[in-house]
Amino acid sequence: MPDRLKELNHIGIAVTDLEEAKELFRDRLGFRWERDQELPERGLKIAFFSTGNTRIELLQGITADSAISKFVEKRGPGIHHLSFEVEGIQRVMDELSGEGIKLIDQQPRPGAEGHLVAFLHPKSTGSVLIELEEK
Ligand code: ZN
8 A cells, every 4th residue: 555645744733832832933943834723613723834845733722621732731742743645535544444543533524724634543653643634
């Protein structure tokens, strides 16, 4: 299954203070700010940045029960997930699941950018949270 996971789409980084993190990435590290987004139903606010071909997603939890708030509480801020593009997300999920990879999402769901996404369970992927994103 060559290139089952294709290009790296973005790196998700969990932060405690989105404004502070934005200032760091924009003003000191020189990333290009792309846009901000709030996902109240997931207890999240997000800022998208890029540099060269690399994109990052800064994620701050805005409710105590959001996945990002829990992550930060347990492990502190830092790299949260890697997102890879796939073709035929449901098929890829079924294949991986059939090969014993645990999935967090059993069904693909719309992600922050409106594309279908699904997460693999870090227990199956060396503690690295991997997001699949349909392109
Ligand atoms: Zn992501």
